[in-house]
Amino acid sequence: MMLKIDNLHVAVDGKEILKGLTLALAPGTVHAIMGPNGAGKSTLGYTLAGRDGYDVTAGTATLGGQDLLALAPHERAAAGLFLGLQYPVEIPGVSNLAFLRTALNAQRKLRGEAEVSAGDFLKLVRAKAKELGLDPEMLKRPVNVGFSGGEKKRNEMVQMAVLDPKMMVLDETDSGLDIDALRVVSQGINAMRAPDKTILLITHYQRLLDYVEPDFIHVMVDGRIVKTGDKSLALELEREGYGAIAA
Amino acid sequence: MAQDTLATVEDVTGTYKWGFSSDVESEFAPKGLNEDIVRFISAKKGEPAWLLEWRLKAYRLWLGMKEPDWAMVRYPPIDYQDAYYYAAPKTAPTLKSLDELDPEIRRTYEKLGIPIEEQKVLAGVEGARKVAVDAVFDSVSVATTFREELAKAGVIFLSISEAVKQYPELVRQYLGTVVPIHDNYFATLNSAVFSDGTFVYVPKGVRCPMELSTYFRINAEKTGQFERTLIVVDEGGYVSYLEGCTAPMRDENQLHAAVVELVALGDAEIKYSTVQNWYPGDKDGKGGIYNFVTKRGLCKGTRSKISWTQVETGSAVTWKYPSCVLAGEDTVGEFYSVAVVNNRQQADTGTKMIHIGKNSRSTIISKGVSVGHGQNTYRGLVKVLPSAEGARNFTQCDSLLLSSTSGAHTVPYIEVKNPSAQIEHEATTSKISDDQLFYAMSRGLSAEEAVAMIVNGFCREVLQQLPMEFAVEAQKLLGISLEGSVG
Numbered sequence: 001m002m003l004k005i006d007n008l009h010v011a012v013d014g015k016e017i018l019k020g021l022t023l024a025l026a027p028g029t030v031h032a033i034m035g036p037n038g039a040g041k042s043t044l045g046y047t048l049a050g051r052d053g054y055d056v057t058a059g060t061a062t063l064g065g066q067d068l069l070a071l072a073p074h075e076r077a078a079a080g081l082f083l084g085l086q087y088p089v090e091i092p093g094v095s096n097l098a099f100l101r102t103a104l105n106a107q108r109k110l111r112g113e114a115e116v117s118a119g120d121f122l123k124l125v126r127a128k129a130k131e132l133g134l135d136p137e138m139l140k141r142p143v144n145v146g147f148s149g150g151e152k153k154r155n156e157m158v159q160m161a162v163l164d165p166k167m168m169v170l171d172e173t174d175s176g177l178d179i180d181a182l183r184v185v186s187q188g189i190n191a192m193r194a195p196d197k198t199i200l201l202i203t204h205y206q207r208l209l210d211y212v213e214p215d216f217i218h219v220m221v222d223g224r225i226v227k228t229g230d231k232s233l234a235l236e237l238e239r240e241g242y243g244a245i246a247a
Numbered sequence: 248m249a250q251d252t253l254a255t256v257e258d259v260t261g262t263y264k265w266g267f268s269s270d271v272e273s274e275f276a277p278k279g280l281n282e283d284i285v286r287f288i289s290a291k292k293g294e295p296a297w298l299l300e301w302r303l304k305a306y307r308l309w310l311g312m313k314e315p316d317w318a319m320v321r322y323p324p325i326d327y328q329d330a331y332y333y334a335a336p337k338t339a340p341t342l343k344s345l346d347e348l349d350p351e352i353r354r355t356y357e358k359l360g361i362p363i364e365e366q367k368v369l370a371g372v373e374g375a376r377k378v379a380v381d382a383v384f385d386s387v388s389v390a391t392t393f394r395e396e397l398a399k400a401g402v403i404f405l406s407i408s409e410a411v412k413q414y415p416e417l418v419r420q421y422l423g424t425v426v427p428i429h430d431n432y433f434a435t436l437n438s439a440v441f442s443d444g445t446f447v448y449v450p451k452g453v454r455c456p457m458e459l460s461t462y463f464r465i466n467a468e469k470t471g472q473f474e475r476t477l478i479v480v481d482e483g484g485y486v487s488y489l490e491g492c493t494a495p496m497r498d499e500n501q502l503h504a505a506v507v508e509l510v511a512l513g514d515a516e517i518k519y520s521t522v523q524n525w526y527p528g529d530k531d532g533k534g535g536i537y538n539f540v541t542k543r544g545l546c547k548g549t550r551s552k553i554s555w556t557q558v559e560t561g562s563a564v565t566w567k568y569p570s571c572v573l574a575g576e577d578t579v580g581e582f583y584s585v586a587v588v589n590n591r592q593q594a595d596t597g598t599k600m601i602h603i604g605k606n607s608r609s610t611i612i613s614k615g616v617s618v619g620h621g622q623n624t625y626r627g628l629v630k631v632l633p634s635a636e637g638a639r640n641f642t643q644c645d646s647l648l649l650s651s652t653s654g655a656h657t658v659p660y661i662e663v664k665n666p667s668a669q670i671e672h673e674a675t676t677s678k679i680s681d682d683q684l685f686y687a688m689s690r691g692l693s694a695e696e697a698v699a700m701i702v703n704g705f706c707r708e709v710l711q712q713l714p715m716e717f718a719v720e721a722q723k724l725l726g727i728s729l730e731g732s733v734g
Binding site: 049050051052053072073074076077078082083085088089090091092093094098099100102103104106107110142159163 | 680681682683685686687688689690691692693694696697700701703704705706707708
């Protein structure tokens with residue numbers, strides 16, 4: 001398994017949000033987690049990425065057999081995990097290029113790999129930005145500062161493409177996107193599909209799934225996966241609502 | 248995060264990587280301060296009578312002055328009689344080449360990574376940027392490089408003692424004209440006992456062919472450092488001057504009271520950059536340098552410009568206000584500052600922009616970073632005199648707090664006597680958000696790398712003012728200063 005989550009319990013500020021979540025994602029597959037507000041979808045993403053304040057009270061999570069929960073956030077990144085944020089954060093004064101290059105080389109260093117030269121890095125990041133329709137000028141601007149919602153999401157996709165993770169968790173990557181941006185972002189996600197990579201989409205709506213076709217859909221309600229099915233489950237959800245499925 | 252900061256902050260003490268002292272035999276003046284000491288210093292340097300008189304006048308004034316107590320810094324009373332006021336390395340101060348330098352001094356420089364080894368660059372690899380290093384070691388300049396090339400351009404770059412001998416009229420014409428001997432307690436003390444320093448003169452219309460650089464280093468135990476710097480740029484000239492400092496670890500507090508005077512005549516431009524990383528004391532505030540500096544520039548001529556850039560990461564106590572007197576019309580004054588305080592460090596720093604000339608303009612960008620129990624105060628004065636028709640100032644003071652036990656204080660004074668003046672003041676105080684920290688970490692940066700990156704971003708507007716050689720060093724220094732700021 002790429003990512004194996006077993007009976008995961010997570011509390012935030014003492015309140016239990018994830019209540020025994022179990023999930024196993026194989027390499028080469030694309031998954032979508034759908035669920036109503038407050039089901040704990042974003043909590044799952046943050047917990048996997050190791051954010052402070054998300055306390056694992058029980059259960060396990062492994063990435064390629066490695067205990068994910070024992071690692072610091074940057075070690076998880078180096079191990080191949082990427083979390084695309086619903087609200088990408090602004091870092092004033094730090095250019096996109098400097099940020100991404102520092103991140104890439106920090107990861108490579110942790111993995112015992114050589115640093116990427118400035119020239120190679122620039123070539124790589126420009127190519128990825130072009131594919132994802134991000135104006136190359138924006139690479140020089142401070143991270144996400146003054147970016148529109150769509151630009152921020154494209155920027156996340158550029159980061160993902162450059163960092164080349166093997167396990168991608170994308171939290172509401174489709175939110176706030178117009179149709180054109182959604183199409184570009186979807187292309188970015190589809191470009192990452194590979195036999196040795198796994199993608200987990202966290203989403204509210206069926207809309208993204210028209211562009212990125214998942215192999216499996218998991219319905220999450222109240223901190224647990226309550227149903228797993230194929231793509232048709234999304235349409236069923238759209239029709240019947242979460243209430244009917246969870247009941 | 249604050250909790251983690253406290254827990255790990257002590258790591259920093261062990262990481263002051265330049266905490267060593269080299270073993271150069273010093274030739275001390277007797278301990279204490281009196282007229283005889285002033286005479287001793289003057290005699291030791293073979294000074295002319297007028298300079299001795301000048302020193303004595305300052306000393307007598309100083310006796311009647313009171314140490315200022317208005318700054319937001321606390322330190323035990325300084326016993327001015329319990330310090331040495333003169334120490335010179337035994338090596339003959341007039342070396343022909345760097346090879347003649349005391350090997351102990353060379354090793355000290357090497358540990359610091361100081362580019363005396365930059366001789367290769369200095370030796371003139373075509374196209375390489377040239378930096379002339381006038382190395383001040385324990386009060387006396389022991390090595391001066393590339394004087395010849397500078398001389399070709401007509402630029403005078405000497406230790407101030409040498410300059411007094413070789414160009415007495417020039418020194419006499421300008422010394423004390425920007426910071427008069429009665430200016431303030433520390434400047435007056437400096438005037439009485441200054442040991443050495445740097446003199447630069449750039450003649451009319453000359454653009455100094457290289458960046459001038461002096462590395463100060465406090466070395467002898469209990470030796471107050473009283474550097475005196477005087478830079479005069481004649482009409483249409485330009486110079487960029489870099490000042491960088493490190494000091495070995497000492498238990499006892501060391502007093503440093505430097506004076507820097509800049510004079511820019513018509514259309515002249517002076518860019519003065521400082522990276523200061525003297526020993527800041529340990530985590531409990533034991534030891535560290537007391538840094539009481541008076542820096543002031545006079546934009547005397549029309550359209551002259553003076554720009555101060557400082558990155559202050561060291562010293563236990565910093566008391567420093569690099570200022571511009573904008574006397575001429577259309578003059579420009581700039582102040583770009585980064586001040587980082589960690590552990591028990593205290594910094595009270597800022598600038599004064601005195602607008603006298605018509606249409607004089609000034610910009611102040613101050614970035615304060617407070618870590619551990621550090622206390623950071625921005626203190627600034629923007630003063631517009633009645634004559635300064637159309638004066639403009641823009642001030643931006645940003646503070647970043649990295650712990651709940653540190654402090655950031657902003658004390659801006661604005662005095663405007665001309666109704667046509669435009670003054671803008673912006674100030675922010677923030678902390679690194681958990682969102683930013685997590686975001687950077689989730690992309691592969693460790694907590695410390697993330698903090699260093701975010702702080703570098705915060706300071707960017709200032710760092711990009713630094714010459715290339717310094718920008719890299721400054722970024723590294725910021726990283727070092729922040730070590731232990733997160734768990």
